Amino acid sequence: MNTFGRNLTLTTFGESHGPALGGVIDGFPSRIEIDLNRVQAELDRRRPGQSRITTGRNEADRVRILSGMLNGVTTGTPIGFIIENTNQHSADYEEMAHTFRPSHADFTYQQKYGIRDYRGGGRASARETAARVVGGAFCRQLLEQRGISIGARTQSVGPISATVDDCDPESNLVRCSDSAAAVRMIELIEETKRRGDTVGGVIALRITGLPAGIGDPLFDRLNARLGAAMLSIPAVKGVEFGMGFEGSRHFGSEMIDEFTTAADGTIETTTNHSGGIQGGISNGMPVEMRIAFKPVATLLRDVNTVTDTGKAAILHARGRHDPCVVPRAVPVVEAMAALTLADFLK
Amino acid sequence: MNTFGRNLTLTTFGESHGPALGGVIDGFPSRIEIDLNRVQAELDRRRPGQSRITTGRNEADRVRILSGMLNGVTTGTPIGFIIENTNQHSADYEEMAHTFRPSHADFTYQQKYGIRDYRGGGRASARETAARVVGGAFCRQLLEQRGISIGARTQSVGPISATVDDCDPESNLVRCSDSAAAVRMIELIEETKRRGDTVGGVIALRITGLPAGIGDPLFDRLNARLGAAMLSIPAVKGVEFGMGFEGSRHFGSEMIDEFTTAADGTIETTTNHSGGIQGGISNGMPVEMRIAFKPVATLLRDVNTVTDTGKAAILHARGRHDPCVVPRAVPVVEAMAALTLADFLK
Amino acid sequence: MNTFGRNLTLTTFGESHGPALGGVIDGFPSRIEIDLNRVQAELDRRRPGQSRITTGRNEADRVRILSGMLNGVTTGTPIGFIIENTNQHSADYEEMAHTFRPSHADFTYQQKYGIRDYRGGGRASARETAARVVGGAFCRQLLEQRGISIGARTQSVGPISATVDDCDPESNLVRCSDSAAAVRMIELIEETKRRGDTVGGVIALRITGLPAGIGDPLFDRLNARLGAAMLSIPAVKGVEFGMGFEGSRHFGSEMIDEFTTAADGTIETTTNHSGGIQGGISNGMPVEMRIAFKPVATLLRDVNTVTDTGKAAILHARGRHDPCVVPRAVPVVEAMAALTLADFLK
Amino acid sequence: MNTFGRNLTLTTFGESHGPALGGVIDGFPSRIEIDLNRVQAELDRRRPGQSRITTGRNEADRVRILSGMLNGVTTGTPIGFIIENTNQHSADYEEMAHTFRPSHADFTYQQKYGIRDYRGGGRASARETAARVVGGAFCRQLLEQRGISIGARTQSVGPISATVDDCDPESNLVRCSDSAAAVRMIELIEETKRRGDTVGGVIALRITGLPAGIGDPLFDRLNARLGAAMLSIPAVKGVEFGMGFEGSRHFGSEMIDEFTTAADGTIETTTNHSGGIQGGISNGMPVEMRIAFKPVATLLRDVNTVTDTGKAAILHARGRHDPCVVPRAVPVVEAMAALTLADFLK
Numbered sequence A, B, C, D: 001m002n003t004f005g006r007n008l009t010l011t012t013f014g015e016s017h018g019p020a021l022g023g024v025i026d027g028f029p030s031r032i033e034i035d036l037n038r039v040q041a042e043l044d045r046r047r048p049g050q051s052r053i054t055t056g057r058n059e060a061d062r063v064r065i066l067s068g069m070l071n072g073v074t075t076g077t078p079i080g081f082i083i084e085n086t087n088q089h090s091a092d093y094e095e096m097a098h099t100f101r102p103s104h105a106d107f108t109y110q111q112k113y114g115i116r117d118y119r120g121g122g123r124a125s126a127r128e129t130a131a132r133v134v135g136g137a138f139c140r141q142l143l144e145q146r147g148i149s150i151g152a153r154t155q156s157v158g159p160i161s162a163t164v165d166d167c168d169p170e171s172n173l174v175r176c177s178d179s180a181a182a183v184r185m186i187e188l189i190e191e192t193k194r195r196g197d198t199v200g201g202v203i204a205l206r207i208t209g210l211p212a213g214i215g216d217p218l219f220d221r222l223n224a225r226l227g228a229a230m231l232s233i234p235a236v237k238g239v240e241f242g243m244g245f246e247g248s249r250h251f252g253s254e255m256i257d258e259f260t261t262a263a264d265g266t267i268e269t270t271t272n273h274s275g276g277i278q279g280g281i282s283n284g285m286p287v288e289m290r291i292a293f294k295p296v297a298t299l300l301r302d303v304n305t306v307t308d309t310g311k312a313a314i315l316h317a318r319g320r321h322d323p324c325v326v327p328r329a330v331p332v333v334e335a336m337a338a339l340t341l342a343d344f345l346k
Helices: A035-046 A090-097 A107-114 A121-123 A126-144 A179-194 A220-229 A324-346 B036-046 B092-095 B108-114 B120-124 B127-143 B179-194 B222-231 B326-345 C036-046 C090-097 C108-114 C119-124 C124-146 C179-194 C222-231 C326-345 D034-045 D090-097 D106-113 D118-124 D126-144 D179-196 D222-231 D326-345
Strands: A009-013 A020-026 A064-067 A079-084 A149-157 A199-210 A237-240 A259-261 A267-269 A287-293 A302-306 A312-316 B009-015 B022-028 B062-065 B079-084 B150-156 B201-210 B236-241 B260-261 B265-267 B288-293 B304-305 B311-316 C011-014 C020-026 C063-065 C079-084 C151-156 C201-208 C236-241 C259-261 C267-269 C287-295 C303-307 C312-316 D009-013 D020-026 D063-065 D079-084 D147-155 D199-209 D235-239 D257-263 D267-269 D287-292 D302-308 D312-316
Touching: A009 A126, A009 B079, A009 D020, A020 A126, A020 A312, A020 C020, A020 D009, A020 D020, A035 A064, A035 A126, A035 A324, A079 A126, A079 D079, A079 D199, A107 A121, A121 A126, A126 C151, A149 A179, A149 A324, A199 A324, A220 A237, A220 A287, A220 A324, A220 B222, A220 B236, A237 B222, A237 D020, A259 B304, A267 C124, A287 A324, A287 C011, A302 B260, A312 C151, A324 D287, A324 D326, B009 B127, B022 C011, B022 C020, B036 B062, B036 D326, B079 B127, B079 B150, B079 C079, B092 C151, B120 B127, B127 B150, B150 B179, B150 C312, B201 B326, B222 B236, B222 B288, B222 B326, B236 D179, C020 C124, C036 C063, C036 C326, C108 C119, C119 C124, C119 D267, C124 C151, C124 C326, C151 C179, C151 C326, C222 C236, C222 C326, C222 D222, C222 D235, C236 D222, C259 D302, C287 C326, C303 D257, C312 D312, D020 D126, D034 D063, D034 D126, D034 D326, D079 D126, D106 D118, D126 D147, D126 D326, D147 D179, D147 D326, D199 D326, D222 D235, D222 D287, D222 D326, D287 D326
Parallel strands: none
Antiparallel strands: A009 A020, A020 A079, A064 A079, A149 A199, A199 A287, A237 A287, A237 B236, A259 A267, A302 A312, B009 B022, B022 B079, B062 B079, B150 B201, B201 B288, B236 B288, B260 B265, B304 B311, C011 C020, C020 C079, C063 C079, C151 C201, C201 C287, C236 C287, C236 D235, C259 C267, C303 C312, D009 D020, D020 D079, D063 D079, D147 D199, D199 D287, D235 D287, D257 D267, D302 D312
């Protein structure tokens, strides 16, 4: 189903090459001031064609709000919105009408639905995340008004990892907070693009200001819901919290977060190996997680595949594609975090 | 909320030291033969006190089915069940009534609910997973009747990883398919236990026989739902699919799974880097994922903490605890996978 | 599915002639004092065998709480409970194993599930409402602590209607607030029973103390949710709010509820034709609705029917049955109202 | 929340005087041919300004489909659509910015949200049902392809009831199948309009071709879900099935539906007092229900009310309103029935 959340929900629709994308934000509290320029600014961060390391597809991605607001303030009724599609080269995809692109959703959609909109990936296109960014932008403003901040940044691109935190991630094209690593990441992406190849990476997410007590103890653990939110983003193949996989290689005596009392009387932990969540519920420390993205599957080179009748074929993608999805995925990660938290807090 | 799933659901209840645990399986198809001995056998695999590397707490964990079956066959009505608690040493926990155990859910429950059942961790005890195992055992039998098999095994304990696959994981105490690694894992757990410490690990899950086309394209991706299922298990701090985090360090040309046509005409992939899921939907290849468990937080040694009034305190846990949760978590991982798949397939 | 509600839910299980009925109350707030004697007292109001105008089946219907409470107070975790079945005459039903009772769910269950537990109606027995009464009894205490009262009473039995309100409905066997009508209703039920026949009736429900602003404007209107709650009770064939069907025969000028301001400044209406709900949301006036019950379908006389192979048959029910379901349905109506409101208020 | 259904859902948005209404149909099966002209034709049946007995507000109500279809066939992905608002006289409503219209949702919205879009009723306007009609029109075509027909007609207007069935309800302005009654109903509506008054009525719904076995036995009974669907339509104050309230005045011996076997071997009932539903599940006979609408609350005459500060006021509505909502509600009733059934059948 295409609805995210339980109490504050986002329902989205739209194919890459249809008339428009859009969505409905439901359950949003009333009387919240929303700066629509900031909503558009979030979309601009995800926009294709924003820099030389992203796809050449150039979409304006203007959001139009259709309901749920009165004089700049939410009314509590559902917020409908659309983003018209304007820059489509559907002809680029004719070759793919009967040929499955490897590691794309072409084959699995065909198996599930018996039909697929092959133009630009249809519904499976990462273009659908634009609607998520709109939903997340509303939620981010709601959360900020409650003192909660969400920040994601590129942690690694291929084998290159950030190790220091010396700049605003928005200050470079790759959205990394390590300025030296950022230079090398950009170089790697450009070189990869020249080869017609693609490269994966990891995004780090940090949520601050979240009060203790958020999350549900069993199936709706905060980590389960955040994890599912991130795993619903195209190309995500792994998530981890706090020390994550590395922590599993250690002893309890190295990993427990002992309690202490801060000067102001707040109970906090001296370390944050658990990433701000214990028993599925926030403990007041920053929530920290990492999200692994596989390399984009569209290579601008020959790949072996089969047609929908099972005949061997060679595909050479044209179209306009990102050599590395990570920089543009940073606002998508933030949006999914904002949607998840707003749903819990509502 | 304490319900898992949408169409085929499991709702559970019960505290570690209350009268009983239990649950309700709803939406289970009618006229499915269920072998209740096999349901009990799954519970026995999770049972405390099953071996020298698990907790000494010895619970019979007998399941009693209260509804939904007639002459060994399901009727389509909800299947209610309970497991009586029999071997409780609540006195072990008096010390913890006002002291928060580090990296446990004591503090977060108190923050969320303003009250907590401190005896044995109450609802936050991993003991609640017994109810999941019952639900999973029903679903496993349903899935088997459709040709789908679910198998989990211990991939690593602390720094020791399995590298070969030379034995039935059920043939050793640690449930590892690498017999030599299993010996070293067991030694490490025993030694860790002697030191009053604990150790983490990773479980690998493999699902075979799943047809292509299972999963939903957007928020209910098969990987998102499986990921959330695993992240809802106590102590899980990370999940990954196929090449996962390692795959994010590579190029697309190394990671795509090219298509080919098998002798019988089936379209399959020559590699399985994506772990059997593309675009959130199964592609007919085995689903492969790994789940990271942090070390158990209960150390049988002094730890620094605070009381519920914020006073510094030293806690020395007594009780009976697992030095490594991984071997007993193997059937829980399988149960959550079975519940997730049965919900999709129903 | 067998779960009622969204935020505060009740999931139930159990067949009439199985080992036990039960349920799980989830999402119930923490730190609410619950008097379990009052929970049992509600069950006693619904209990079979409570008077000469109800079924002779005599069940103790003792509820056993299994989780979610600590020292008389809720903890916020799910409240599991069971009611053992003790007085079953399954042999009474052997004749019905292959014969469909007219206007019962035998045929429709068989069509839906391909199997049914024919003993005592199985899951379709009104006995399942015992679990609803337990859930409702918890919610009623929660609502009372917020100043909300729920009261149902018998409005009519067959052609006999209450016209005045001169006694406590609990003061007579038929639970009617018109003492003279009550006498005639009881006589009608007894005479109907002697003839082996049954009779229908109407229950009136009144909710007071509900603040304005409860309910959702579109699909989860307060009236839609209350209506569905009542229509989910066995034998209910109609619901209406305020002036209901009668109001549809009138002009707007006769039906609108004009506003006025009370001495204390509260905005209220001078009439209550709308039954306390406008636009799906409570307006602070008493919520008033009526619920129509068909006559019980089990007649202690010959009826024409068919077997499960379609052969004509004559059925003569034995078993022990209510000649009029309405008196025992009064606490069930109250329970469903309490569950609905608690779900909205939570 | 603004989503209807569980497996096949409709999510709607939009205010009466905002830029547009719209919705998302999710979970709709793939490869279903949809005639969009018929979707528009359903909207035209609901359209304001369609005849002399409806409101003078004249909206084109053109639906624009934004996603989920390819070459006239559904793809299984969500179907997004919008209907632009074009003919708004917002100035008509300035007087109501601070005055509550009696028996409207003005006061209850204000209580719930602390804000309301007062122009034309905002979200509470029956105009939102246009989105339901679009959703229902898709579902109707799906159901027809499975042999299921849905037909509603006006049963009564004020005190005038249909008694015979001698014409196509679409052949007269009031959508009544009794041609003589239709003439009198139209006269009554016109006369009522001249007086600035409004009048209520009842719609009868009949569903044929529904196979036995549809519906869930407990809380999601077919009658509970159909009832809630109808009670979610603005102005509905009651619903009943089969013999409904009248049946509650009778004896079981008069009301049971005995079984018989048809010539073709089908098991059916000789009467249909239960309206096609037993135990919450369809029995293969026509589903029959009636839905009561209160008179529209907007009178074109002076009414007593209060302002939002509680001051007494007299309101004299202008705007353009229906003197009787029933004729235009017929397609809305059908749409809600189609949405409910498609959700069950999916």
